[in-house]
Amino acid sequence: MTPELNFKSLGAKTPYIFEYNSQLLEAFPNPNPNLDPLITLECKEFTSLCPITSQPDFGV
Structure with missing residues (x-):
C-alpha cells in the first residue's frame, strides 16, 4: 500500500519554455573565416x- 501524499508544490506541473528569442543573441564576424572553430564548455x-515531480534540481 502506498501512502497518500498531500504536497502543495511537489508534483505540481511546471511549465517549461524551450524556445528562445533569437533577437537576444549577439553575433560578430568571424576573424578567421578559413578556420573551423572549436569551442569547449566546462561547467562544474x-x-x-x-523524473518524479518534473521540478528543477541543481548539482555541483
Whole structure:
C-alpha cells in the first residue's frame, strides 16, 4: 500500500519554455573565416529535472 501524499508544490506541473528569442543573441564576424572553430564548455555545476515531480534540481 502506498501512502497518500498531500504536497502543495511537489508534483505540481511546471511549465517549461524551450524556445528562445533569437533577437537576444549577439553575433560578430568571424576573424578567421578559413578556420573551423572549436569551442569547449566546462561547467562544474549542472541543473536537471526530477523524473518524479518534473521540478528543477541543481548539482555541483
